[in-house]
Amino acid sequence: MRQISRVLIAGAGIGGLSSALALAKQGIKVIVCEQASSLGEVGAGLQISPNAMKVLRKLGLESRLRPFVFVPQHATIRDFKTGDYYLKVPLGEHASSRYSAPYWHLHRADLHRVLAQACLEAGVELLLDATVTHYAKNTELNQVNLFLNDGRTLSADLLIGADGIRSKIREQMLGPERPTFMGQVAWRGVIPVSELRTTIQPDACVWAGPGRHFVSYYLRGGDYVNFVAVEERSDWQSESWREEGDVEELKRAFAGWHPEVSDLLASASSTFLWALNGRRELSTWHEDRVVLLGDACHPMLPFMAQGAAMAIEDAYVLAQCLSRYSIGDALIKYEQVRKPRTTKIQQMSKANAGLYHMHGGAFGKMKLKALQTVSRFVPRVIQSKLDAVYGYDATKDISSLP
Template identity: 40%
Template sequence: MVRVAVVGAGVGGLTAAIALQADGFEVDVYDQAGELSEIGAGVSLGGNGMRVLDALGLGKAVRDVSANLQRIEFRHGKSGDVFYQHPMGAWYEQRFGGPFLGIHRADFHQLLISAYAGEPHLGRRCVAVHESPEQVELQFADGSTAHADLVVGADGVRSAVRGHVDGADEAVFSGMSCFRGLTPVDRVPGGDRFGLTFFLGPNRHVVAYPVRGGELINFVAYVPDPDWTEESWSARCAPREAVAAFDGWSPVVTALLGNAEETGRWALYDREPLRNWSTGRVTLLGDAAHPMLPHAGQGTNQAIEDVAVLTAYARNRNVTLKDALRGYEQLRKPRTRQIQLGSRANAACFQVPDGPLADERNARLENLPQMVGWIHEYDVYAAMATGSEA
């Protein structure tokens, strides 16, 4: 039996472990955290990601703990007035082959832990990878080691496994930080009618949507801030700091930010697209392979797409493992690169000053379903059948 070590017990790593186990691989998951506890934040899942979760038998469980978003709307940040909206819900599912859901990250994480047949090895921070033609040795900060036939690096934007695959590189700071939190729906005026909601204004914007069946509203509030460089999911701040950053904005925004149960803040980084994702026995997945800014809402969905392709190629016993990993990255790199770079561009689009630039952007939104269709309608299984990212 092929032994697989997955480094990272986040959404991408656990989904990969579940998929590989289902195909008969012996899988161990390692994570640097002393305990697995997800922060209070939401994740959006589109039709492209849900197609894979359905194929893995996880779709119903995901739907049961999510909110099905019924509309997308864009609002002026200060007035709160809607200037563009479009139905989602049934329209989205018919158009793109699956629902668009908002899910609490902790709910998603717990669901995946329950589906993984085993217990992740915690307190194992990977510090080195030693690869030979026969196997891979992982070295951890506590002095322990582990061995595997295949290593999957799903350890995020500051991946230790990434350095082994493609050499050292630096994370790229976007010059922007974000406030994140969850607010009870009854503390947000009109919160019970939220779908995927954007509040746009000069130099900053807010994205919000319901999770946990509509009980909570997840928000991410983006601000330019070259001085806040802490990239930590555990960094906390007072809700009043977020409110102050959006002084003068709609009362809906300030209620959303000011009534959060807990507010996190961290700097936003990505990296330049990689030349290589794999060696003979080591490969990357999700943010370790293609860390992207959140402005396309695709980070989680792309990691899930990665899982489908990696598992399919790894199960092919007619090729060497090295060739299987090469095929995996060749199929995935063009698409993830395009989304990675597009996510960078979206931030500027969302934060243009009022006036002609904003008017031009707002007019372009009339074509939004067509502009994002190539992302959401994507069928990773059809792509594998044709061997093309087209």
């Protein structure tokens, strides 16, 4: 029942490129418009969980990514001072066999490069320096027109807004609304292992502390360590959402933490600082021949490490819907399938902020202690929560997806 032969995508992030590849593999002509003048994600790591890996495998990327990965052995939550484990869940072989797909750590630049290369091989046209300004219905041709800031106009059967949290496409569809500052900032950085004064555990590790947390894990076969340091703040003033951070300020914020954290930070020479923003659930994700995907419609706090994974799942489900239904029905089905899942994961991510930051003082610590007890004595409770996230398979027939 396919009614489309040509699709425009605003944004060549992980969501936009995954979508482009999934559609191009169906023989659809895809043009991606990216505002940046060159392709390349910023230097930071990504945890790519089995639910996202099932899609990347289906898109033919698993073996192309394998040379660049690090396979974490556990997902852990540890105390910021004592290093005690509140949670230690096996990943590695356990995750691969339980979910039939691996849990990998990847440098964003590696994932982005592999995706972009596969898109080009599949015939996707990538336009750089192509800033999208707005769109308009082309009722005569039953198409949508897309306008770029250099005066160009493109048209297609469908426009996908994969242009991130400050999406122009979302703004036109639903009206201007600034994203909400979530009261937290994140410093990110990547350190070559050769520069480290310490070794870290081969895990995806969250260090929980009052009002802040620290995430550390290896990348690229263990040659690099990625860190994300999150601090609650009320004073974020900058309009820019991504800027050079002050390493000394970062070190001060985490002074006195467990040596695995402070020794790691002692080796950091540069960092980027992000304001963490969110949006309330959107009333709709589509209108006529325009649809949103990824952070453009469901940005989330990164505390489940699922933002990119959700964009990758969106991409595959949307492509499936378009191959099966008329455009109108496909966009309705896509939103019906995706919104409950992404909203749930947005909520879980937000809840993790309270847990990781020991909200409520002594009560916050008690919650972590309770988690420790549950994970020791009734691990299936934790496992079933993880199963709901990692066990999902967006590549299953659309009719069987919850």
